[in-house]
Amino acid sequence: xxxxxxxxxxxxxxxxxxxxxxxxxxxxxxxxxxxxxxxxxxxxxxxxxxxxxxxxxxxxxxxxxxxxxxxxxxxxxxxxxxxxxxxxxxxxxxxxxxxxxxxxxxxxxxxxxxxxxxxxxxxxxxxxxxxxxxxxxxxxxxxxxxxxxxxxxxxxxxxxxxxxxxxxxxxxxxxxxxxxxxxxxxxxxxxxxxxxxxxxxxxxxxxxxxxxxxxxxxxxxxxxxxxxxxxxxxxxxxxxxxxxxxxxxxxxxxxxxxxxxxxxxxxxxxxxxxxxxxxxxxxxxxxxxxxxxxxxxxxxxxxxxxxxxxxxxxxxxxxxxxxxxxxxxxxxxxxxxxxxxxxxxxxxxxxxxxxxxxxxxxxxxxxxxxxxxxxxxxxxxxxxxxxxxxxxxxxxxxxxxxxxxxxxxxxxxxxxxxxxxxxxxxxxxxxxxxxxxxxxxxxxxxxxxxxxxxxxxxx
Ligand code: UGA
Numbered sequence: 001x002x003x004x005x006x007x008x009x010x011x012x013x014x015x016x017x018x019x020x021x022x023x024x025x026x027x028x029x030x031x032x033x034x035x036x037x038x039x040x041x042x043x044x045x046x047x048x049x050x051x052x053x054x055x056x057x058x059x060x061x062x063x064x065x066x067x068x069x070x071x072x073x074x075x076x077x078x079x080x081x082x083x084x085x086x087x088x089x090x091x092x093x094x095x096x097x098x099x100x101x102x103x104x105x106x107x108x109x110x111x112x113x114x115x116x117x118x119x120x121x122x123x124x125x126x127x128x129x130x131x132x133x134x135x136x137x138x139x140x141x142x143x144x145x146x147x148x149x150x151x152x153x154x155x156x157x158x159x160x161x162x163x164x165x166x167x168x169x170x171x172x173x174x175x176x177x178x179x180x181x182x183x184x185x186x187x188x189x190x191x192x193x194x195x196x197x198x199x200x201x202x203x204x205x206x207x208x209x210x211x212x213x214x215x216x217x218x219x220x221x222x223x224x225x226x227x228x229x230x231x232x233x234x235x236x237x238x239x240x241x242x243x244x245x246x247x248x249x250x251x252x253x254x255x256x257x258x259x260x261x262x263x264x265x266x267x268x269x270x271x272x273x274x275x276x277x278x279x280x281x282x283x284x285x286x287x288x289x290x291x292x293x294x295x296x297x298x299x300x301x302x303x304x305x306x307x308x309x310x311x312x313x314x315x316x317x318x319x320x321x322x323x324x325x326x327x328x329x330x331x332x333x334x335x336x337x338x339x340x341x342x343x344x345x346x347x348x349x350x351x352x353x354x355x356x357x358x359x360x361x362x363x364x365x366x367x368x369x370x371x372x373x374x375x376x377x378x379x380x381x382x383x384x385x386x387x388x389x390x391x392x393x394x395x396x397x398x399x400x401x402x403x404x405x406x407x408x409x410x411x412x413x414x415x416x417x418x419x420x421x422x423x424x425x426x427x428x429x430x431x432x433x434x435x436x437x438x439x440x441x442x443x444x445x446x447x448x449x450x451x452x453x454x455x456x457x458x459x
Pocket of ligand 1: 152153155156157227234267268269272273274275278279338339340
């Protein structure tokens, strides 16, 4: 099938290259010419495991191409995946202007019938607006426009795996022919008939995913409901963590046992600095606005957001508790990305932390395995270490802000020797408290107090 993907951001690049892996003829378009020039030269704007080799291979084999000519991409395909950004407006609403622009372009540039697929995260009822725009601007053209909603559930860092081995494919449609087209597009993935780019490193042997057909409104709502629930789970775990801290319990033990209940599940119960990134924080805002407009009291999400915003402040308080005065203290920050295995620093709790410490007058040296270039652009005032050891040199404290796996296996003896004071504040509960203590560190994390029950003495 000839497919065009509009928008070469995270979702667009992963969608385009994975659909090419599934055997389709895909052209990815972006109005940012510099991005297309870089992609032609083999330079991806994002770091995502497997993506660059996949893009290179699919381009070489002729299934994937890039263009800055969105009109041409629209005209040449049967199905158009809309993967443009929907960033937050000041009031929390999703900015849908890019979707609107593409809708008008599809309407005016199409000479054959098209299926327009919403892949970007959008508020419920956007599909209806999209359909309306297509029929108004494409009137008298003698072509039919169908609309489908196909929310994306990929996570940064595991995006390729999530797309090719999804736990569900959701398709919101109005008519049977659109459903059939979508089924055809996803058939290779449903039947696992593709060359998995992960096969050499362990392609997950998952069951074929359920293909869930819904109305367009339901599909749109599913995406916001899912992301908001994940955010809620994290804030809930963080509250349990605060309780554990005050009352001498251990959050790892509590969430592990709670998560073993299949009705709850173990994922997204990791306590720490809270959620960041370009999806969860903006999606709960947008979902709150959806609820507000529908006159539904969804204050629950306001709380989720409020509790999350407090996490970084609590981490700074933890640092104050240990260091007393933060002014003029040398602090090493390990981790800048909003989560591991990505170079994305948008709404990263690590950057928020750095800004707060900067206000306190601390001297900061940061390190991240992949996100330093993007962090430098966002917070140029910080010093950066070429490796974790340079970052911790003479530091009074080391603060872990992202749970990169490689931080776990650092040479902690060497780190201890390099630091002015062996103090580790672990904002992601990455390290084992007992081990850190045995290595001679003063160690603090969230919800894992170093407390044993004190029995009253007999006398
Ligand atoms: C999120 C969703 O997980 C995806 O399903 C969705 O497709 C995507 O948004 C999207 O809308 O495009 P992502 O933004 O890549 O994916 O990040 P997550 O893996 O959800 O992590 C979000 C944040 O929560 C990170 O800062 C992470 O460190 C934090 N987190 C996660 C916790 O603090 N605790 C946890 O237990 C899990």
